[in-house]
Amino acid sequence: xxxxxxxxxxxxxxxxxxxxxxxELSSLLFLLLLTLILCRLFSVALSGPIKKLRKxxxxxxVLALIQSIFTPGGEVLVTAGGMRxxxxxxxxTGISIIIRxxxxxxxxxxxxxAPAMDVVYGLIAMKLxxxxxxxxxxxxxxxxxxxxxxxxxxxxxxxAGADLVKIPLKQKLSLYSYVLTPSVIKALNRARxxxxxxxxxxxxxxxxxxxxxxxxxxxxxxxxxIAASAAVLLVVSYNFNIIG
Amino acid sequence: MSFYTINSLTFSYAKTDKLFQNISFDIDVNQHIGLVGPxxxxxxxxxxxxxxxxxxxxxxxxxxxSNIKDISLSDVGKKVGxxxxxxxxxxxxxxxxxxxxFSFTYGSSEPGEDIDDKINYYLKxxxxxxYKNFSPVKLSRGEKQRLALASVLSRNVKxxxxxxxxxxxxILRKKELENCLMTLKQEGKGYMIISHEAxxxxxxxxxLLRLRPEGVEYV
Numbered sequence: 001x002x003x004x005x006x007x008x009x010x011x012x013x014x015x016x017x018x019x020x021x022x023x024e025l026s027s028l029l030f031l032l033l034l035t036l037i038l039c040r041l042f043s044v045a046l047s048g049p050i051k052k053l054r055k056x057x058x059x060x061x062v063l064a065l066i067q068s069i070f071t072p073g074g075e076v077l078v079t080a081g082g083m084r085x086x087x088x089x090x091x092x093t094g095i096s097i098i099i100r101x102x103x104x105x106x107x108x109x110x111x112x113x114a115p116a117m118d119v120v121y122g123l124i125a126m127k128l129x130x131x132x133x134x135x136x137x138x139x140x141x142x143x144x145x146x147x148x149x150x151x152x153x154x155x156x157x158x159x160a161g162a163d164l165v166k167i168p169l170k171q172k173l174s175l176y177s178y179v180l181t182p183s184v185i186k187a188l189n190r191a192r193x194x195x196x197x198x199x200x201x202x203x204x205x206x207x208x209x210x211x212x213x214x215x216x217x218x219x220x221x222x223x224x225x226i227a228a229s230a231a232v233l234l235v236v237s238y239n240f241n242i243i244g
Numbered sequence: 245m246s247f248y249t250i251n252s253l254t255f256s257y258a259k260t261d262k263l264f265q266n267i268s269f270d271i272d273v274n275q276h277i278g279l280v281g282p283x284x285x286x287x288x289x290x291x292x293x294x295x296x297x298x299x300x301x302x303x304x305x306x307x308x309x310s311n312i313k314d315i316s317l318s319d320v321g322k323k324v325g326x327x328x329x330x331x332x333x334x335x336x337x338x339x340x341x342x343x344x345x346f347s348f349t350y351g352s353s354e355p356g357e358d359i360d361d362k363i364n365y366y367l368k369x370x371x372x373x374x375y376k377n378f379s380p381v382k383l384s385r386g387e388k389q390r391l392a393l394a395s396v397l398s399r400n401v402k403x404x405x406x407x408x409x410x411x412x413x414x415i416l417r418k419k420e421l422e423n424c425l426m427t428l429k430q431e432g433k434g435y436m437i438i439s440h441e442a443x444x445x446x447x448x449x450x451x452l453l454r455l456r457p458e459g460v461e462y463v
Contacts, residue, residue: 155297159317160350161347161351
């Protein structure tokens with residue numbers, strides 16, 4: 001069944017707001033579970049993003065350790081030279097950050113599962129200016145393009161015989177400038193072409209835009225919003241000891 | 245031992261049908277092959293698999309007896325020169341001259357006294373000498389294609405893979421490309437060309453390798 005993009009936007013807004021508000025580890029875990037259930041209901045493929053998130057694990061572990069060092073309290077678990085490296089409170093804060101980021105990433109996937117233009121139409125229907133929604137969409141779409149350009153340059157550099165593993169650090173740094181510079185130039189060129197293309201199609205030529213796409217909220221959308229709101233409210237209430 | 249040995253190769257992009265399945269063929273180091281097939285049949289994907297840029301869904305590719313998955317891209321690049329279908333993806337240096345020198349500076353493309361002579365020769369051959377201090381970004385599509393070709397041809401690789409090398413070249417530059425291919429043949433170097441130009445292929449390749457979803461065949 002086709003869900004209105006506004007439904008997805010509202011649900012993601014609720015979840016990500018709750019992720020910022022919630023402080024307790026157990027509540028965050030409930031919120032993560034709720035997000036994963038919603039992803040499943042909206043048929044979001046999770047295997048790819050989970051693999052990508054695994055690559056961020058080292059970064060998140062470092063973040064957890066830093067939090068642990070600067071978060072006083074709790075029992076000391078690991079020390080080095082009299083310095084606290086890991087405490088129970090720090091560990092809890094670190095894990096909370098990891099879960100909070102996972103909630104935000106997975107909830108964003110719910111919006112990403114909708115066609116890009118549907119999201120734009122949804123935001124316009126929510127009274128956001130068309131220009132701003134379109135720009136947000138373009139900038140989001142730009143990131144994978146930039147990554148693709150970077151990967152292509154990296155491949156070209158290696159196929160030209162440069163071994164990124166074996167060469168000395170100084171040469172490696174200059175090599176990365178070879179990779180980064182064309183990626184930025186190509187991204188800027190692409191932006192120029194997109195703006196030309198937009199202008200040639202009359203972008204902002206008239207104050208109002210018409211559209212073939214007409215969004216309408218159906219019963220299922222209201223049910224989804226009310227159910228998700230109730231579930232999020234329940235988790236937030238649990239976090240602030242209003243219930244249970 | 246063949247230069248390339250392709251065994252039961254199967255490939256598809258994520259969430260799509262198989263592009264090709266169980267294809268097998270050998271390529272000798274001094275062979276001159278044209279890879280042909282309709283648009284979207286996977287010619288460029290096959291070449292990217294042969295270079296180790298893409299990973300196969302099944303089967304193996306051996307380059308001089310070593311499985312391609314065990315060889316780094318830079319080591320593949322030292323043996324096989326590749327001219328990308330889109331030259332924009334191949335040019336990354338701030339100037340034309342640096343692009344030409346890159347493999348000699350960062351790779352181990354036989355550094356020697358004659359590097360500058362060699363680079364100048366190819367810059368002159370492809371009519372790029374006047375642009376040597378220009379940024380490749382500022383060049384036209386045809387000039388970029390010529391630079392990509394010149395930078396690969398100047399390197400001492402054993403085998404070349406050229407993905408639609410004549411695209412964007414005018415008659416004069418196509419003639420120069422043909423001369424270079426002739427020189428490569430005389431030097432005993434092999435190459436594989438992807439092209440839709442039957443006349444061009446007839447002249448400069450010995451065999452055509454036709455790619456179809458159900459397999460490949462030499463014709």
